[in-house]
Amino acid sequence: MRYVMRENDDPARRYATHVRGSRSGQQLVWESSPGQDVLVVQTPYERDAVDDIQEIVAGMEGMALPVDCYVEVPVKPGTWVRYVPSTSYARNDGCPLRTKACTYTVFCCQVEGDTCVVYSQQMTNTGNLPYRRIRLEVDVQVRKLTRTVGPFWNRREEDTGYYQITLPKDRMNDVCDGDVYYTVAGAKDIEIPLTRAMFKQGYVYVQTFDMPVVATRNDGLQINQ
Amino acid sequence: MKRPMDDFLCPYCFGHINHELVHFRSAKVETDPTGILPDEYDPYDEGDVRRFISRYEGPDKEKRVQRLFEWQRFAPKEDPVYQKFWREHGGETTEVDSLLKYSDVRSYNRPIIDPSSLQDRSYLKDQDGGGDVFVRDADGMVVRVELADGKRCTSRVCPHCHNPLPSGYGKHPIKFVSVIGITGSGKTVFLSQLLKDMQDYAAKVGLAADVRSAASRRFYEQDNVIAVDVPLPDPTPRDSFQQPLFYDLTRLINGRQRTDTFVLYDVAGEVFEDYQLIQEYAPFIEHSDGLIMLVDPEELRQAGEIVAGQQSMTRPAEVLNQVHTIVFHGKSDEKCKIPFAICITKTDTTLVQKMLSRELQDCLLDDVHEIVDELGYEKTVFNAREYAPIAEQLNEFIRRTERAFSLNLRTNYTTYAFFGFTALGCEVDDGVPVGPILPKRIEEPLLWLFYQLGFIGREGKYPLPNPDPIKCPNPACGSIDTVELTGDDRYYTTGWGIFKKKYEVNRLCRACGHRWMHYESQ
Numbered sequence: 001m002r003y004v005m006r007e008n009d010d011p012a013r014r015y016a017t018h019v020r021g022s023r024s025g026q027q028l029v030w031e032s033s034p035g036q037d038v039l040v041v042q043t044p045y046e047r048d049a050v051d052d053i054q055e056i057v058a059g060m061e062g063m064a065l066p067v068d069c070y071v072e073v074p075v076k077p078g079t080w081v082r083y084v085p086s087t088s089y090a091r092n093d094g095c096p097l098r099t100k101a102c103t104y105t106v107f108c109c110q111v112e113g114d115t116c117v118v119y120s121q122q123m124t125n126t127g128n129l130p131y132r133r134i135r136l137e138v139d140v141q142v143r144k145l146t147r148t149v150g151p152f153w154n155r156r157e158e159d160t161g162y163y164q165i166t167l168p169k170d171r172m173n174d175v176c177d178g179d180v181y182y183t184v185a186g187a188k189d190i191e192i193p194l195t196r197a198m199f200k201q202g203y204v205y206v207q208t209f210d211m212p213v214v215a216t217r218n219d220g221l222q223i224n225q
Numbered sequence: 226m227k228r229p230m231d232d233f234l235c236p237y238c239f240g241h242i243n244h245e246l247v248h249f250r251s252a253k254v255e256t257d258p259t260g261i262l263p264d265e266y267d268p269y270d271e272g273d274v275r276r277f278i279s280r281y282e283g284p285d286k287e288k289r290v291q292r293l294f295e296w297q298r299f300a301p302k303e304d305p306v307y308q309k310f311w312r313e314h315g316g317e318t319t320e321v322d323s324l325l326k327y328s329d330v331r332s333y334n335r336p337i338i339d340p341s342s343l344q345d346r347s348y349l350k351d352q353d354g355g356g357d358v359f360v361r362d363a364d365g366m367v368v369r370v371e372l373a374d375g376k377r378c379t380s381r382v383c384p385h386c387h388n389p390l391p392s393g394y395g396k397h398p399i400k401f402v403s404v405i406g407i408t409g410s411g412k413t414v415f416l417s418q419l420l421k422d423m424q425d426y427a428a429k430v431g432l433a434a435d436v437r438s439a440a441s442r443r444f445y446e447q448d449n450v451i452a453v454d455v456p457l458p459d460p461t462p463r464d465s466f467q468q469p470l471f472y473d474l475t476r477l478i479n480g481r482q483r484t485d486t487f488v489l490y491d492v493a494g495e496v497f498e499d500y501q502l503i504q505e506y507a508p509f510i511e512h513s514d515g516l517i518m519l520v521d522p523e524e525l526r527q528a529g530e531i532v533a534g535q536q537s538m539t540r541p542a543e544v545l546n547q548v549h550t551i552v553f554h555g556k557s558d559e560k561c562k563i564p565f566a567i568c569i570t571k572t573d574t575t576l577v578q579k580m581l582s583r584e585l586q587d588c589l590l591d592d593v594h595e596i597v598d599e600l601g602y603e604k605t606v607f608n609a610r611e612y613a614p615i616a617e618q619l620n621e622f623i624r625r626t627e628r629a630f631s632l633n634l635r636t637n638y639t640t641y642a643f644f645g646f647t648a649l650g651c652e653v654d655d656g657v658p659v660g661p662i663l664p665k666r667i668e669e670p671l672l673w674l675f676y677q678l679g680f681i682g683r684e685g686k687y688p689l690p691n692p693d694p695i696k697c698p699n700p701a702c703g704s705i706d707t708v709e710l711t712g713d714d715r716y717y718t719t720g721w722g723i724f725k726k727k728y729e730v731n732r733l734c735r736a737c738g739h740r741w742m743h744y745e746s747q
Contacts, residue, residue, distance in 0.1 A: 011659075011660065011661070012453040012454070012651075012659060012660025012661055013453070013660070013661070015660075015661045017661070017663075018590065018650075018663060020587065020590075020591065023594065031661070031663050033661065124651065124652050124659075125574070125575045125652055126573040126574065126575075126647075126650060126651060126652060127572070127573045127577075127578055127586055127589075127590045128573060128590065128650060128651075128663060
């Protein structure tokens with residue numbers, strides 16, 4: 001499939017805008033002209049695709065049309081695209097989110113033979129934007145591990161020297177390696193990553209006498225510790 | 226349940242009408258008097274007519290006189306009653322003449338038939354042989370009269386002002402709603418967008434909306450078209466009374482149909498700047514069962530702090546004062562109970578984005594969602610749950626930034642709520658929408674009024690802008706120093722042993738210690 005970008009010469013009648021999350025929080029919805037197919041572009045949280053679309057379209061050259069599925073653009077890691085026909089949008093009441101803590105941008109597009117034409121977006125001064133940053137809240141628990149020592153008349157809790165960090169397993173697909181890390185006092189410039197594999201496991205044990213602090217580099221992630 | 230035999234109000238002059246006392250515009254119009262009188266007599270000349278009657282001795286005199294009187298009765302002419310009403314309301318009628326394409330005679334120049342007049346009854350067909358000239362519908366409501374020659378007169382008019390009544394008007398309970406606001410606040414654009422999709426908006430709350438007048442359809446199809454690259458409508462002429470807009474709203478209650486008639490008035494903004502005009506249009510405000518007030522965000526005080534040189538206006542507060550004065554004829558010691566929807570318009574503009582929080586902007590740019598039942602049908606309820614965060618934030622915003630306006634409302638009105646919408650959802654370049662046109666939450670104030678007027682119920686709660694302080698119900702106390710109880714404090718027990726009883730409460734009076742369960746009335 002060939003991909004070309006064109007200026008949108010009729011934004012009043014060919015449009016896709018006002019992107020937002022659905023009430024359920026699991027779908028992406030937008031306003032578009034009747035029967036309009038759309039290309040959804042997912043990018044890292046801090047950046048939308050409006051200004052980069054030409055580069056993205058160039059990077060898609062030769063790819064099969066990603067109909068109803070997200071495909072990563074080879075030359076732009078972290079950028080995923082999905083072609084959403086108007087019929088799919090109507091049938092599914094929107095388009096499923098791939099992950100959160102990122103930005104989704106929509107573009108009008110149409111298939112002409114073996115060419116997919118993607119139309120550029122025009123920004124307006126209204127509140128209707130062609131992109132939406134989807135935030136994600138992640139609840140993390142950090143617990144000091146102790147053990148009970150001493151005779152039965154004088155039991156006391158003693159530090160084991162370990163902390164347990166509990167990570168939500170259901171957020172595994174929403175985070176990327178490198179997004180989340182922790183630090184400990186005394187070595188705050190050392191950021192130890194919490195990877196997707198750790199999220200899948202659910203627990204991480206850290207040997208330290210200072211409480212680890214979990215943080216993120218992704219502005220779209222909010223860590224609730 | 227309203228029966229057709231009850232009196233109803235004229236939507237123009239608000240005179241009381243009984244359905245058997247309506248007048249009709251004649252379906253028969255005699256325009257050509259040729260052949261009625263001999264050639265030497267001019268039927269238009271009164272002198273000639275008198276001479277004919279006194280001197281003509283031909284054998285066909287009686288027949289000619291009868292035809293002459295009939296021609297005079299059914300000739301088109303200006304209606305002095307109708308013209309008097311319109312002279313007092315702008316000078317020229319704004320009636321939509323849907324029959325003009327079929328006839329050269331203007332509808333309002335057609336002769337008026339009064340079935341209660343003996344003379345006019347002589348021209349009408351007796352329907353049942355017992356003297357009843359009316360044709361009624363299945364519910365007994367008068368719908369038409371028929372002339373002796375079979376022509377059907379179906380255009381009912383008010384007997385007081387001779388303005389036309391839509392078909393079926395008066396059969397169902399009627400509610401009047403006025404849309405007010407200063408010039409440029411967006412009333413006409415709002416109404417045009419609202420009426421264009423009224424059926425869809427009403428369907429969201431399980432109501433079937435039916436357009437009942439040509440003027441309603443023409444309002445958005447012809448006179449006030451909102452479209453890309455089409456200039457926005459001009460401001461409503463200040464000295465011209467716009468035709469009321471009629472809708473019938475039908476819902477099912479326990480499997481039975483219940484219909485209400487809804488009448489909307491578009492009141493020109495300049496009305497509130499001119500004392501004389503206020504007096505002319507006062508009856509429309511006075512008889513309103515609900516009010517929608519549009520506030521242009523540029524009128525807000527905070528706008529003056531954002532846009533350099535912008536003058537903050539006090540006119541919305543002045544409009545409130547005038548409405549209150551009209552409703553209570555100058556008495557200042559009563560609160561107005563008419564439900565009042567105050568709407569900030571143009572919520573998609575940069576100015577509003579700077580004034581409101583991101584969270585509120587997102588809410589205001591989202592659609593109004595219906596609530597469906599287990600079968601998937603729209604419930605006949607106002608979605609207060611979805612409206613609640615908007616109400617909470619707008620209440621706080623108005624309270625914080627528009628103190629005088631907020632105080633005016635609290636002092637003079639009992640039932641009001643704040644809304645925000647955009648009727649266009651796109652930029653406007655030199656008075657022309659650039660597009661795409663995406664109105665948002667435009668129907669919410671109307672749906673709230675439907676709830677206030679009893680057409681629909683409510684699901685969920687929303688914070689009131691003017692909650693009354695909760696008083697201690699202890700007769701010996703009555704203090705307003707009460708607090709809400711939460712958590713374990715909500716429970717207390719009395720007695721002991723097998724006589725122990727547990728109570729749940731949610732309110733504590735700090736003055737006397739009384740605890741009780743408070744139920745919010747909303």
